[in-house]
Amino acid sequence: MTKESASTTRFGLIGTGRITRRLVADIQSTSGCEVTAVASRTMERAQWCASQYAIAEAVQGYENLLSRDDVDAVYLSLPPSLHRQWCVAAAEAGKSILCEKPLAMNSAEVAQINDACRQHGVRWLDATGWLHHPRTAAFADLIRGGRLGTVRHISVAISFFEPFQSGEHRLQRELGGGCVLDLGWYACGVARFAFGKPCRDVMATAVYRGDVPIRCTAVLRFDDDLSATISCGYDTATRKWFEIAGSDASLICDDFSRPWPDKPARCWIHDASGKVDQLDFEGHQEIRMIETLIGEDDLASLHAQAIDTQAMVDAINRSLETSSAQEPTSCI
Ligand SMILES: NC(=O)c1ccc[n+]([C@@H]2O[C@H](COP(=O)([O-])OP(=O)(O)OC[C@H]3O[C@@H](n4cnc5c(N)ncnc54)[C@H](OP(=O)(O)O)[C@@H]3O)[C@@H](O)[C@H]2O)c1
Structure with missing residues (x-):
């Protein structure tokens, strides 16, 4: 099913750390959203997170989540040094991006994220909740x-x-x-x-x-x-x-x-x-x-x-x- 044929934005989670475990319920509670998949570096961890939060698909490897058709948007909650790499990869895969703060290690990396999102027509936000x-x-x-x-x-x-x-x-x-x-x-x-x-x-x-x-x-x-x-x-x-x-x-x-x-x-x-x-x-x-x-x-x-x-x-x-x-x- 493609995004165009769905009324729901299907999120994939990249990372299974502390803040993910807090935000997953917020995504699941947001009207028009569901969480369809979670990716971790290890299958064991992905499966643990999927079973804990009733997520249908556990995926080993972040790149394998980005290639899925049942993911329209990603929530990325990795250590800051990994934000640029995976935001750019998500943009190239056409997924909307909610990336944890800090957006990147430095302004040059932010420019790369912004450019990739612009080039691929992808919406992005840093997850700085208080602004909202x-x-x-x-x-x-x-x-x-x-x-x-x-x-x-x-x-x-x-x-x-x-x-x-x-x-x-x-x-x-x-x-x-x-x-x-x-x-x-x-x-x-x-x-x-x-x-x-x-x-x-x-x-x-x-x-x-x-x-x-x-x-x-x-x-x-x-x-x-x-x-x-x-x-x-x-x-x-x-x-x-x-x-x-x-x-x-x-x-x-x-x-x-x-x-x-x-x-x-x-x-x-x-x-x-x-x-x-x-x-x-x-x-x-x-x-x-x-x-x-x-x-x-x-x-x-x-x-x-x-x-x-x-x-x-x-x-x-x-x-x-x-x-x-x-x-x-x-x-x-
Ligand atoms: N918005 C907020 O209120 C808020 C609050 C806390 C943190 N944050 C931000 O969210 C991000 C993650 O923070 P966190 O406290 O959730 O971190 P955390 O608990 O350590 O989780 C980070 C996740 O990143 C993945 N990861 C991939 N490579 C890693 C590596 N080399 N070392 C450690 N983890 C690695 C791991 O997932 P897998 O092993 O499953 O792949 C890990 O579970 C940070 O940018 C932080 O500033 C935001």
Whole structure:
């Protein structure tokens, strides 16, 4: 059965790791989607995942999933070093792509993914769920609607306390390990989203384990005297918060990347007199993200967000390597 003859988008999963096991239920719960196949490096693992999540086909080898006719779209959740290779292969196979963050190791790889998708007429999204929560549109209205006055500074903190398993890719540089690609992606994304443009330059410092940064602090300067500070890492308890500071009030959120379990998504507006308004929101960010991928809306602004975010992450990495301020350079 081809996509044209089906009303359903049939997803294939590439990889069977932790985040796949969370997102599979979201794909299966999204109207107009089903998961038809899962691929792993080993048949044993593919079969385990297929039986666990009621997926019809277990496939050994990612390339064998891409050649299937019963797969229209892929969800790719591999270590970052493998994103470019398998996104390009998926584009060449004509499959829509939902790729985990960070989109790639660097901006040059993002350009290759974008080019391949463009060439083959394939829709792609990075799986940065928070951008799709209905609350995020409300953030934009608050920032641009004047409630905060003129927005001048942003601070973002995102971390978790290292629940690492043996062989963890986050501690292996060659696999794209380290907190900058993993969590700096979110922090840079907030600043890019709020200011609507990439930073002008960035100065960063980090604490390392072996050759990967496990805690990073960075100062980002933007045109028009705008600024941001970001903190990300693996050695403090879970933080996923930001402050967007304006001349009249601050917008504060303590769960931006994913709402806390069993709580509504929330944020607060603190004004100069100490008055605090709490805003709560409904909505499921991952389901909306999947709906966006399989829908027909133009993805250009989400692509620009991802491309700029990767360029800012690259600049942090270069700043760490050179101990100097670095400018983001997009390859697109
Ligand atoms: N959006 C989010 O909220 C979120 C949350 C966590 C992670 N992520 C992102 O998702 C991606 C995967 O993270 P994860 O925590 O799910 O990783 P994980 O649990 O380690 O899973 C990664 C999967 O990649 C496959 N793989 C292929 N080559 C590998 C290699 N050399 N080493 C390790 N795994 C390899 C494995 O699947 P097979 O063995 O079955 O082939 C493995 O299960 C990363 O880019 C991460 O940043 C996103």
